[in-house]
Amino acid sequence: xxxxxxxxxxxxxxxxxxxxxxxxxxxxxxxxxxxxxxxxxxxxxxxxxxxxxxxxxxxxxxxxxxxxxxxxxxxxxxxxxxxxxxxxxxxxxxxxxxxxxxxxxxxxxxxxxxxxxxxxxxxxxxxxxxxxxxxxxxxxxxxxxxxxxxxxxxxxxxxxxxxxxxxxxxxxxxxxxxxxxxxxxxxxxxxxxxxxxxxxxxxxxxxxxxxxxx
Ligand code: B12
Numbered sequence: 001x002x003x004x005x006x007x008x009x010x011x012x013x014x015x016x017x018x019x020x021x022x023x024x025x026x027x028x029x030x031x032x033x034x035x036x037x038x039x040x041x042x043x044x045x046x047x048x049x050x051x052x053x054x055x056x057x058x059x060x061x062x063x064x065x066x067x068x069x070x071x072x073x074x075x076x077x078x079x080x081x082x083x084x085x086x087x088x089x090x091x092x093x094x095x096x097x098x099x100x101x102x103x104x105x106x107x108x109x110x111x112x113x114x115x116x117x118x119x120x121x122x123x124x125x126x127x128x129x130x131x132x133x134x135x136x137x138x139x140x141x142x143x144x145x146x147x148x149x150x151x152x153x154x155x156x157x158x159x160x161x162x163x164x165x166x167x168x169x170x171x172x173x174x175x176x177x178x179x180x181x182x183x184x185x186x187x188x189x190x191x192x193x194x195x196x197x198x199x200x201x202x203x204x205x206x207x208x209x210x211x212x213x214x
Contacts, residue, residue, distance in 0.1 A: 013046025
């Protein structure tokens with residue numbers, strides 16, 4: 001049963017069993033489950049529960065790390081499937097994406113990058129803990145139409161505002177749309193810092209990016 005399999009994936013993410021996560025993910029693909037279904041109903045709930053346990057003091061950093069390893073290894077398997085399932089249209093826009101300075105959360109940012117690239121965007125992923133300067137330089141160098149700024153911590157979300165300020169200073173603000181996201185981010189924060197768009201998840205990010213480029 002797909003439901004049972006998805007529940008087992010969730011459990012093995014929480015339980016810190018990366019090899020089992022990968023084996024079950026492979027099984028789910030073989031059963032014909034869609035990659036986004038496996039991500040949204042199997043892997044992400046596992047990460048959410050691990051995060052909740054961490055805030056309650058039931059989990060420590062190593063637990064989060066091993067849960068993340070499970071999800072990341074499964075993503076290595078799912079990414080080519082995600083890309084293969086979308087019709088790669090000729091490039092609809094160029095995106096520079098990264099997680100802001102001081103923040104090393106990678107998984108959500110990478111998923112957004114993969115989905116954008118699967119939907120025809122040319123994506124330059126700068127990785128995590130990206131300095132303001134690196135964002136600015138890469139946007140200039142690539143002529144990107146969109147920059148995606150990820151932040152997972154309430155202490156680093158201010159980095160999104162700082163990148164916007166640096167873009168204004170560099171005279172690039174009118175040339176690039178700013179898309180923000182990450183667990184603590186919402187529409188009112190996006191409005192407050194003058195971002196052009198916000199999305200809650202990777203599918204939403206694709207939709208908003210398409211809307212931003214008209
Ligand atoms: C895995 C994890 C880690 C891993 C990260 C490993 C890795 N390689 O990425 C490790 C163990 C390193 C880690 C470290 C820390 N973490 Co942590 N972590 C998590 C956890 C459990 C899951 C994050 C995740 O990957 N989710 C799955 C992905 C798919 O979801 P996502 O990241 O939210 O991304 C989606 C959306 O947000 C959105 N999105 C994301 N980026 C973008 C960008 C754009 C442009 C758009 C449009 C959309 C978008 O789309 C994505 C896909 O759907 C969260 C809890 C949680 N549920 O979020 C805590 C959490 C984020 N961590 C937390 C904390 C406190 C920390 C530490 C400070 C712990 C410590 N004491 O050291 C450190 C900080 C390190 C640092 N400087 O960055 C807190 C943050 C609290 C807060 N409000 O600030 C959380 C919420 C846990 C908790 N409940 O307490 N963490």
